[in-house]
Amino acid sequence: MIRLERVTKYFGEHKVLDAVSFAVERGETFVIVGFSGAGKSVTLKHIIRLLTPDLGKVYVGDALISAARGADLARLRDRFGVLFQGAALLQWLNVFDNVALPLREKTTLSDAEIEKRVAEKLSQVNLEGVYDAMPAELSGGMRKRVGLARALVMNPEIILYDEPTSGLDPVTSRAIDQLIDRMKVELNVTSVVVTHDLFSALAIGTRIAMIYDGRILEISRPGDFIRSQNEIVKQFLEAQYITQRGVWERANHATQ
Amino acid sequence: MRRNRLRELSLEVTVGTFMFVALLSLCVFTIILSRENVFRKAYPFEVIFDDVIGLRDGDNVVIRGMTIGKVKAMVLQDDGVRVVSALRRPVRLKKDYKIEVVISSVLGGRYLQISEGAAGAEDLPAGEIVRGQPPNDIMALVSGVAADLKDITGKINAGQGTLGKLVNDEALYNDARAVVGELKMAIKDRGLINNLETSLANLNEITDKINRGEGTLGLLISDESLYLEAKQLIGDIRATVDDMRETSPIVTFSSIFFGAF
Amino acid sequence: MITQEPEFLPPALNLRGRLGRVVLLNCRNAGRALLILWEALLSLRFIFSKRSRGTVLHQLYVTGIKSLGVISVVAMFTGMILALQTGLELRKFGQEVNIGAAVMISMLREMGPFMTALILAASVGSAMAAELGTMTVSEEIAALEVMSIPPVRFLVMPRLAAMMVMTPILTFYACMLGVVGGAVVGLTQLGVSMPAYIDNATRWAANKDLYTGLFKAFVFGIMVTTISCYQGFATSEGAVGVGRATRRSVIISYLAILVVGYIITRLFYE
Ligand SMILES: Nc1ncnc2c1ncn2[C@@H]1O[C@H](COP(=O)(O)OP(=O)(O)OP(=O)(O)O)[C@@H](O)[C@H]1O
Numbered sequence: 001m002i003r004l005e006r007v008t009k010y011f012g013e014h015k016v017l018d019a020v021s022f023a024v025e026r027g028e029t030f031v032i033v034g035f036s037g038a039g040k041s042v043t044l045k046h047i048i049r050l051l052t053p054d055l056g057k058v059y060v061g062d063a064l065i066s067a068a069r070g071a072d073l074a075r076l077r078d079r080f081g082v083l084f085q086g087a088a089l090l091q092w093l094n095v096f097d098n099v100a101l102p103l104r105e106k107t108t109l110s111d112a113e114i115e116k117r118v119a120e121k122l123s124q125v126n127l128e129g130v131y132d133a134m135p136a137e138l139s140g141g142m143r144k145r146v147g148l149a150r151a152l153v154m155n156p157e158i159i160l161y162d163e164p165t166s167g168l169d170p171v172t173s174r175a176i177d178q179l180i181d182r183m184k185v186e187l188n189v190t191s192v193v194v195t196h197d198l199f200s201a202l203a204i205g206t207r208i209a210m211i212y213d214g215r216i217l218e219i220s221r222p223g224d225f226i227r228s229q230n231e232i233v234k235q236f237l238e239a240q241y242i243t244q245r246g247v248w249e250r251a252n253h254a255t256q
Numbered sequence: 257m258r259r260n261r262l263r264e265l266s267l268e269v270t271v272g273t274f275m276f277v278a279l280l281s282l283c284v285f286t287i288i289l290s291r292e293n294v295f296r297k298a299y300p301f302e303v304i305f306d307d308v309i310g311l312r313d314g315d316n317v318v319i320r321g322m323t324i325g326k327v328k329a330m331v332l333q334d335d336g337v338r339v340v341s342a343l344r345r346p347v348r349l350k351k352d353y354k355i356e357v358v359i360s361s362v363l364g365g366r367y368l369q370i371s372e373g374a375a376g377a378e379d380l381p382a383g384e385i386v387r388g389q390p391p392n393d394i395m396a397l398v399s400g401v402a403a404d405l406k407d408i409t410g411k412i413n414a415g416q417g418t419l420g421k422l423v424n425d426e427a428l429y430n431d432a433r434a435v436v437g438e439l440k441m442a443i444k445d446r447g448l449i450n451n452l453e454t455s456l457a458n459l460n461e462i463t464d465k466i467n468r469g470e471g472t473l474g475l476l477i478s479d480e481s482l483y484l485e486a487k488q489l490i491g492d493i494r495a496t497v498d499d500m501r502e503t504s505p506i507v508t509f510s511s512i513f514f515g516a517f
Numbered sequence: 518m519i520t521q522e523p524e525f526l527p528p529a530l531n532l533r534g535r536l537g538r539v540v541l542l543n544c545r546n547a548g549r550a551l552l553i554l555w556e557a558l559l560s561l562r563f564i565f566s567k568r569s570r571g572t573v574l575h576q577l578y579v580t581g582i583k584s585l586g587v588i589s590v591v592a593m594f595t596g597m598i599l600a601l602q603t604g605l606e607l608r609k610f611g612q613e614v615n616i617g618a619a620v621m622i623s624m625l626r627e628m629g630p631f632m633t634a635l636i637l638a639a640s641v642g643s644a645m646a647a648e649l650g651t652m653t654v655s656e657e658i659a660a661l662e663v664m665s666i667p668p669v670r671f672l673v674m675p676r677l678a679a680m681m682v683m684t685p686i687l688t689f690y691a692c693m694l695g696v697v698g699g700a701v702v703g704l705t706q707l708g709v710s711m712p713a714y715i716d717n718a719t720r721w722a723a724n725k726d727l728y729t730g731l732f733k734a735f736v737f738g739i740m741v742t743t744i745s746c747y748q749g750f751a752t753s754e755g756a757v758g759v760g761r762a763t764r765r766s767v768i769i770s771y772l773a774i775l776v777v778g779y780i781i782t783r784l785f786y787e
């Protein structure tokens with residue numbers, strides 16, 4: 001469904017992505033984890049062609065999105081729903097209008113149908129009764145969920161999430177996890193999830209990729225991921241109190 | 257949602273009203289600026305000039321001091337400029353009609369003056385081409401006289417000229433004195449441009465005569481005061497001309513920055 | 518594509534390299550700005566579509582009605598200053614009554630369009646740059662592009678339409694107020710009666726003056742929108758970048774208004 005082939009990206013002298021290759025199958029939930037500044041968001045932006053690789057190729061289906069332009073690009077992008085790291089809500093529209101925006105701009109649905117669809121998506125992300133609030137009046141977590149509702153509202157076949165659960169309380173986080181999982185099961189949606197949250201990565205991911213300093217260190221199934229022998233992956237896991245046996249343990253240094 | 261719709265409606269009304277009022281006043285203003293009375297019947301009037309000395313579309317047409325219409329268009333022709341004006345009432349020209357472009361202000365205002373002619377005179381036959389008076393350019397007049405006077409006083413100073421012939425003509429001497437007086441008054445009151453114009457015309461005549469060798473040059477020479485006055489006069493006329501020249505930079509400046517005349 | 522990738526240029530080696538780069542970059546930026554304008558002009562065909570109508574209306578309101586206050590004050594005082602200055606000069610020739618023409622013509626030809634455009638560049642234009650700049654750095658523009666909602670149609674077109682309509686209208690309004698201001702000064706300071714003033718004003722001003730002024734305003738409106746929106750879209754580096762984009766949009770708009778204003782004057786009044 002999505003295929004990156006040796007994607008390399010420089011920001012000036014700084015090599016942000018170094019020959020990143022992976023393929024995401026249809027119906028998969030592909031999770032990308034990594035330290036802050038490792039290049040996760042940059043990878044996601046390459047998939048949707050907000051960035052163009054300096055070297056390498058990005059395919060969506062059979063189409064080479066890294067070279068698409070104009071109407072072709074628009075058609076490819078229509079297959080995606082994207083949740084940005086900062087939610088990227090339009091500040092002058094209220095919650096309802098933000099979520100309704102793609103419907104209003106790109107479909108000919110009636111107002112009643114739009115209202116129904118928006119209400120459905122907002123309730124899926126546990127947001128009801130804040131239709132009239134402006135983005136500036138929302139908490140970071142609420143904003144994120146509005147962004148999520150907007151990403152889902154067109155019922156896309158591929159959804160890219162940039163940290164869907166960061167800034168959310170654990171209960172809402174798990175609800176979002178379930179939402180992602182449900183869409184995979186019920187609608188066969190393909191997802192690419194960037195997250196720091198290893199719990200959700202392990203819970204929803206069909207495969208987990210670890211990016212470190214612009215390189216893919218490891219791609220494996222969740223069960224294999226926690227048993228990885230890679231030092232950096234181990235360090236990453238231990239930092240979140242996850243050991244190789246998958247047991248929740250307090251790391252020794254944390255109690256000191 | 258409903259709340260939004262209401263707000264949008266009041267927006268629509270505000271913006272719509274504003275634009276409607278603005279466009280309406282724009283239309284009204286356009287009509288005002290074109291200085292045309294759209295609702296009244298206009299009588300066309302054509303006259304041909306050799307030179308219209310800066311007459312413009314929209315300038316007034318005046319009969320005996322009363323504005324009766326506007327200049328509508330001017331067309332360049334082989335034999336001059338055809339000025340078409342629209343009048344509010346018809347004019348009946350006599351044989352001795354006189355039509356001229358009059359300068360109404362130093363800053364360049366002009367109007368078209370029509371004198372129909374004496375009441376008793378014969379009517380102008382229909383279809384006859386109406387011709388306007390050739391212009392008399394005040395600036396040219398002023399500088400012309402100044403040059404002439406300079407010339408004469410120069411000659412006087414040098415003691416040249418047909419003195420003997422001139423000594424006798426008392427009348428011309430008096431004439432010159434009167435003109436100088438008149439001219440001085442005219443220059444003092446700068447508004448009285450028309451006065452100045454006639455004075456200058458008179459003076460021109462005199463200096464011409466003097467140049468041609470007629471007149472009381474002898475008297476001119478013996479009368480120290482008149483001589484001095486004549487000298488003074490040249491200075492005054494120069495000052496007037498300079499003043500007028502000084503006006504032009506203001507006008508130019510205005511036209512560049514403030515827009516102008 | 519409106520979202521631009523972050524740009525990293527290697528340091529230029531010598532003076533010539535730097536100079537050449539400045540020239541090239543400016544040409545490229547101008548080109549991008551013009552492409553945005555072109556796309557916005559093409560999207561004007563959606564101006565009455567259901568989804569754009571609300572935004573266009575809102576922009577008309579913000580640009581037109583909300584600017585009335587400042588423009589009123591500025592226009593009034595411009596007219597008053599013009600009347601006083603030219604009036605004092607003209608009084609030396611006993612020609613005070615000509616302030617009518619002086620104020621009317623200078624407002625119509627130059628001051629009206631200039632003042633309006635400068636005010637709009639400083640208020641509406643800078644707001645455009647700041648809004649679009651903030652949207653750019655918070656990835657809202659990117660989000661629009663990903664949803665394949667063309668940012669130019671969605672954001673620039675309503676602003677362009679509003680400016681194209683409102684700048685001439687506000688200019689006309691400013692001219693009228695300026696003339697009123699001149700009349701007040703004429704009446705109180707120079708002893709020019711109202712009818713004489715108005716007669717003089719309407720006698721010398723021609724429709725050409727009015728419409729070249731409005732045409733100028735129309736061009737200024739397009740320029741300010743293009744420059745401001747381009748600066749907004751070209752914003753990078755967060756809040757600092759937004760500040761820079763706003764400042765640039767105002768400065769470039771001012772320069773463009775002056776230069777293009779001169780050129781248009783030259784074109785129409787040789
Ligand atoms: N617009 C930009 N200009 C310059 N450098 C950038 C830009 N965007 C990203 N980078 C650099 O690219 C690298 C990767 O950034 P990226 O946003 O992908 O990190 P990330 O893995 O998403 O981190 P986080 O988990 O904090 O979001 C960082 O080192 C960052 O400095």
Ligand SMILES: [Mg+2]
Nearest residue numbers: 040041042085
């Ligand atoms: Mg990131």
